[in-house]
Amino acid sequence: MERREVAAVLAYLGRLDPRTIRTDTGEARDQIAQWHELLSDVPLATSHGWDVRQAVRAHVLASPYPILPVDIARAWRAWRRDRLNRHTDPTPASDPDNPAAWRAELLGTRHAVATGAAAPSTHREITSGPSAGLEARLAAIGSCIPPAVRAELAPYRPARAAREAAIAAGGPDVLSVACPCDWCRAPAGEPCRSRRLDLTGGARGNARRTTPHPTRADLAAATRQEAAA
Structure with a gap:
């Protein structure tokens, strides 16, 4: 002042x-x-x-x-x-092969934010997109999780592991349909549940099942056959 x-x-x-x-x-x-x-x-x-x-x-x-x-x-x-x-330092517009210009623009933006001449940039932006090598690797693997890592995670998520194993074996995706069981009614994409009832009819347990109910597997197979026909 x-x-x-x-x-x-x-x-x-x-x-x-x-x-x-x-x-x-x-x-x-x-x-x-x-x-x-x-x-x-x-x-x-x-x-x-x-x-x-x-x-x-x-x-x-x-x-x-x-x-x-x-x-x-x-x-x-x-x-x-x-x-x-x-402030999250947005990517400078200068040529990254010119370190002096890149650093000058970065410091100029920070100085403008610090002095109140510009508003802070609060969102990090990805402007260049994934590299060609990354896209080729994802196409070869088929998933962002490598098979070796997926195998190590299998004991910690048995329901997903069983679903992936069934699909890999050529079977239908059981979780693609809702469970028709009256005591389950799990929506599509969610694993089946084992519900335990007390003497009054109230629910005492609601644990996830590793394997889906047989009626749900039958419904998924029938839905797959209808789609193929």
Whole structure:
């Protein structure tokens, strides 16, 4: 802030907290000089959220003590730190083979965010897409999970392992249809459940089954035959 801006802030503060008013000309001049020395790198306001008047008003409402210039300087640093923490460094438009231009644009964007001249970019974006080599590897594997890793995960997800084994053996995808059992009614895509009832008819258990109900397997096979016909 410039000296005239510091004087305007002190005038605004005097209306909110009369304890900060200096009636003597020399004291007022010294007060402006002190505040300008500590707040020369703090802007009066930015186009993206910072305003010294808001910081002054918040301090007056929250603290019984007169505000000091260091309070505003700390509020400004906390505001800058928060914005930089929310900034995710979007990919520069410069040629990545030109490190100097790439770094200059990256630092320029961060400086604009830190000074309030630009809003932080809060979403990471993938602009280049997957590489050709990755697409070829996925096409060869058929899944983003390699077979060796899928085999290691099989003991921890038996229902999915049984489903994949049945499909690999040429059988129908049993979980592609809803279970018709009255005591299960598992929707499509969800494994069957073993429900236990108490003497009053209420459910005591609802555990997932590793294998689907036979009626569901029959329904999946019939649905597959109808689709093939």
